[in-house]
Amino acid sequence: MAKHTLPMPNGWFMVAFSGDVARGQIKGVRAMGKDLAVFRGESGAVGVLDAYCAHLGANLAVGGCVEADSVKCPFHAWRWDTAGKCVDIPYSDRIPPGARTKSYPVDEVNGQIYIWHHSEDKAPFYQVPKIEQYGDDDWTSDWVRYDWTLNSHPQEIMENAIDWPHFMQVHKMDQPSNRKSIFDGYMFHWIIDAGFSQNQYGESEALRLHGENYGLGFNLTRYNGAQQTISVGAITPIDSDRLSFINSVIGKKNGRSNEQVMGELRAQMEEQAKVVLQDFPIWENKMYRERPILCANDGPILEYRRWAKQFYSEPVA
Ligand code: FES
Numbered sequence: 122m123a124k125h126t127l128p129m130p131n132g133w134f135m136v137a138f139s140g141d142v143a144r145g146q147i148k149g150v151r152a153m154g155k156d157l158a159v160f161r162g163e164s165g166a167v168g169v170l171d172a173y174c175a176h177l178g179a180n181l182a183v184g185g186c187v188e189a190d191s192v193k194c195p196f197h198a199w200r201w202d203t204a205g206k207c208v209d210i211p212y213s214d215r216i217p218p219g220a221r222t223k224s225y226p227v228d229e230v231n232g233q234i235y236i237w238h239h240s241e242d243k244a245p246f247y248q249v250p251k252i253e254q255y256g257d258d259d260w261t262s263d264w265v266r267y268d269w270t271l272n273s274h275p276q277e278i279m280e281n282a283i284d285w286p287h288f289m290q291v292h293k294m295d296q297p298s299n300r301k302s303i304f305d306g307y308m309f310h311w312i313i314d315a316g317f318s319q320n321q322y323g324e325s326e327a328l329r330l331h332g333e334n335y336g337l338g339f340n341l342t343r344y345n346g347a348q349q350t351i352s353v354g355a356i357t358p359i360d361s362d363r364l365s366f367i368n369s370v371i372g373k374k375n376g377r378s379n380e381q382v383m384g385e386l387r388a389q390m391e392e393q394a395k396v397v398l399q400d401f402p403i404w405e406n407k408m409y410r411e412r413p414i415l416c417a418n419d420g421p422i423l424e425y426r427r428w429a430k431q432f433y434s435e436p437v438a
């Protein structure tokens with residue numbers, strides 16, 4: 122049973138990495154409580170459609186195939202284009218007027234494919250930012266990734282960044298020496314200077330995290346230290362109380378080979394994953410307190426939640 126009362130959020134949500142959907146390929150994805158068919162046409166254009174054909178309901182992602190920039194249904198071979206319009210019925214000269222299926226606005230950016238989900242089908246009101254360093258020769262050539270699925274809601278995961286006291290209790294960090302959050306339209310920034318008196322190697326470590334969140338599905342975090350990295354945290358609801366959480370990272374090469382830095386990032390990701398996993402038992406077992414009792418040194422929980430309200434069509438507490 123869901124332990125929260127939060128509805129499906131509106132916004133951009135990642136459904137695949139670009140490299141996972143080649144030209145002519147179709148892939149079934151469960152996201153936003155729906156079964157979707159994600160495909161790449163022969164021109165390279167990506168379409169995301171409701172997986173179930175508007176004719177008699179076959180699943181386009183199971184046995185369907187791509188022809189030109191459309192998907193051919195495995196059941197009666199009707200073809201649907203990236204905008205969800207029926208473009209061919211092989212056994213009929215007339216296509217019924219209004220033969221359309223649900224399609225999602227798609228943004229392919231930074232080697233990742235995002236869909237726009239809106240409960241009332243309203244048009245996108247913000248964008249996923251383009252990361253200039255992605256594809257730059259001074260940076261690793263592709264994402265090193267790590268992914269999980271867990272029982273939670275994106276708002277709960279994002280709240281973690283400004284929930285300062287849990288850094289000490291759950292992650293065994295020192296009290297953050299500097300912390301800041303700015304809620305600004307569709308995004309919020311947060312900066313944390315923190316550290317470990319003793320990290321997993323028994324050493325002291327200082328770190329600065331600078332995060333930018335765009336909506337409830339996308340977070341960009343920059344680490345500036347010995348190794349410069351940029352990571353994307355993509356959180357996509359699968360169903361109302363289950364989500365996909367994908368972390369992906371690129372790093373600056375500083376004259377080293379791509380393979381070497383990718384290897385280092387993989388090792389780093391393994392370590393970071395241990396930190397993320399510390400949150401899992403909390404996330405998966407907590408409930409969403411609509412009216413929490415807070416103290417003076419808690420993070421800006423209520424401010425964050427007021428910011429998050431703009432991503433729902435329904436009223437939330
Ligand atoms: S169910 Fe798709 S063409 Fe008939």
Ligand SMILES: [Fe+2]
Pocket residue numbers: 281287291292400
């Ligand atoms: Fe955490």
